[in-house]
Amino acid sequence: MITMKEVWKTYPNGVMAINGIDIHIDKSEFVYVVGPSGAGKSTFIKLMYREEKPTRGTIKIGDEELSKIKERHIPLLRRKIGVVFQDFKLLPSLSVYENVAFALEVIEESKANIRKRVMQVLDIVRLKNKARFLPHELSGGEQQRVAIARAIVNNPSVLIADEPTGNLDPETSWEIMKILEEINDRGTTIVMATHNKEIVNTMRKRVIAIEGGRVARDDAKGGYGYER
Amino acid sequence: MKGRTLGRHVKEGGKNLVRNGWMTFASISAVTIMLFVVGAFLLLIMNINEFADSLEDDVEVRVFIDLTADEENQSELETEIQDIDMVQTVDFVAKEDGLESLITSFGDQGTYLESLREENPLNDVFVVQAQDPQQTQVLAEEIQTLSYVDDVEYGADIVEQLFSVTNIMRYAGIVLIVGLMFTAMFLIANTIKITIIARKREIQIMKLVGATNGFIRWPFFVEGLLLGVLGAIIPISALSYGYVKLVEVVQGTPELSFLTMTPPNPLILQMGGLLLGIGAFIGIWGSMMSVRKFLKV
Incomplete structure (x- = not known):
């Protein structure tokens, strides 16, 4: 599903974030990306949804090679990839329903389809009864669930999560993880960058550890491996 | 869309x-x-x-005919003017007609001018229009040189x-x-x-x-x-x-x-x-x- 070959990324200011990464992630895999702050985790994630371009090397998602995608076709790629962030990135003036529907509005879905799909995903994240609420009326965990609903409403084949539990307490974090696991069970590939040792050690999945812009460890059922 | x-x-x-x-x-x-x-x-x-x-359309050369010119001289002058290439039209305005239109243009106050009918001070006039208004000045200068021309007037400079x-x-x-x-x-x-x-x-x-x-x-x-x-x-x-x-x-x-x-x-x-x-x-x-x-x- 996701293949990186000899990927290097040096920022214009000279920071060498990624220094030769080779990685392959299969369809329906669930992968944690761990590593100390500043090790290149964020860049690694950003390369996947084409927020950043590699300086060298190739990245493929499905059949598409990201560096060959024309600037104006990036939106088409983004529709196949769901992205979830630590700070949720919801639009404060829109209701839960509208926030999720937004992702379908931009691809000009019909109203009836939008309604159907939004209600489906709100059901998956168990927020159907709060569809009319505004983001600030929800708890952090609920807001993150809205963000997840928005990320998967397009039926993307890959869901990329950058520290999705970073702002949440342990209990809420587990709620989010359960939902992510459910989504993964439906066949969506999930790549999740995290600092959460407890989660990585308990819900055992493949772990890719990045240090100094390289893959330091890649275990099929590894633990967190860092002492915070 | x-x-x-x-x-x-x-x-x-x-x-x-x-x-x-x-x-x-x-x-x-x-x-x-x-x-x-x-x-x-x-x-x-x-x-x-x-x-x-x-x-610009109104620009015309008014050729004041010398008072001494008789009818024969006048028609001689008219042909001479018409022979100039730049000329489009030549109209003759007799001094009686000129006075008439002057009086009318003054409206009610024109009656004071009625006395002038006794001894008309105006000249007979040829009104000449150039084919191209821009040529008016050249035309006027040329007409000025002809005989029996008292004076020429044109508004081109304005x-x-x-x-x-x-x-x-x-x-x-x-x-x-x-x-x-x-x-x-x-x-x-x-x-x-x-x-x-x-x-x-x-x-x-x-x-x-x-x-x-x-x-x-x-x-x-x-x-x-x-x-x-x-x-x-x-x-x-x-x-x-x-x-x-x-x-x-x-x-x-x-x-x-x-x-x-x-x-x-x-x-x-x-x-x-x-x-x-x-x-x-x-x-x-x-x-x-x-x-x-x-x-x-």
């Missing part, structure tokens, strides 16, 4: 105008002032042009001065208009830039969920268009109303009858269309300018 989406863009664009109340007001005012000056200049220049054109005045006004107008257009465009670009900074997060999210640049740009396009068009409404209505009134006043005042004004129809329609077009153009241009760099997320 589907109709439903267009509806959404228009709604979004309108919402932004309201959301940025004061900046919207400032931009619309800038467009209004700019278009007001543009429109006023336009009306002025059009009228001066028309006035100059009508004067026309030339008038034309140099219209040219200066035209250039000054263009410079002023371009300057004002840039000011208005800058203000609109700035207004929209501020609205975009406020909506940067929204744009970022739109891009993350796969919105195309076109989709993101549309509401700003609508916003710019509305700024320009709203800014054009006041100057168009004020200038149209003002111009129609002015023409009425000028035509109703005998002392100003020498002023030929361009009729309001279709002039104000053309002016309105042009102002609307300029307003829409700078609105859209200003907004597109400022969106451009925010789209590179």
Whole structure:
């Protein structure tokens, strides 16, 4: 599903974030990306949804090679990839329903389809009864669930999560993880960058550890491996 | 693009105008002032042009025939004038007719001139028109050399001065208009830039969920268009109303009858269309300018 070959990324200011990464992630895999702050985790994630371009090397998602995608076709790629962030990135003036529907509005879905799909995903994240609420009326965990609903409403084949539990307490974090696991069970590939040792050690999945812009460890059922 | 989406863009664009109340007001005012000056200049220049054109058509050489010339001499002179290449028409105005029209032109007060009929002080006159009004001066000089010509009179120098005045006004107008257009465009670009900074997060999210640049740009396009068009409404209505009134006043005042004004129809329609077009153009241009760099997320 996701293949990186000899990927290097040096920022214009000279920071060498990624220094030769080779990685392959299969369809329906669930992968944690761990590593100390500043090790290149964020860049690694950003390369996947084409927020950043590699300086060298190739990245493929499905059949598409990201560096060959024309600037104006990036939106088409983004529709196949769901992205979830630590700070949720919801639009404060829109209701839960509208926030999720937004992702379908931009691809000009019909109203009836939008309604159907939004209600489906709100059901998956168990927020159907709060569809009319505004983001600030929800708890952090609920807001993150809205963000997840928005990320998967397009039926993307890959869901990329950058520290999705970073702002949440342990209990809420587990709620989010359960939902992510459910989504993964439906066949969506999930790549999740995290600092959460407890989660990585308990819900055992493949772990890719990045240090100094390289893959330091890649275990099929590894633990967190860092002492915070 | 589907109709439903267009509806959404228009709604979004309108919402932004309201959301940025004061900046919207400032931009619309800038467009209004700019278009007001543009429109006023336009009306002025059009009228001066028309006035100059009508004067130019009126340019003729009045050839005063020497009082000593008899009829034979006169017809000799007429053929000589007609033989000049540049001449289009030659009309003979007998001194009796000349006096008659002079008296009539004075209206009621003309009766005082009746006594002149006893001893007519006027000359017989040939009224000569050049094929091209620009040749009038050369023509007049040539006629001056013929025999039995007492004097020649022509108004070309006045026309030339008038034309140099219209040219200066035209250039000054263009410079002023371009300057004002840039000011208005800058203000609109700035207004929209501020609205975009406020909506940067929204744009970022739109891009993350796969919105195309076109989709993101549309509401700003609508916003710019509305700024320009709203800014054009006041100057168009004020200038149209003002111009129609002015023409009425000028035509109703005998002392100003020498002023030929361009009729309001279709002039104000053309002016309105042009102002609307300029307003829409700078609105859209200003907004597109400022969106451009925010789209590179």
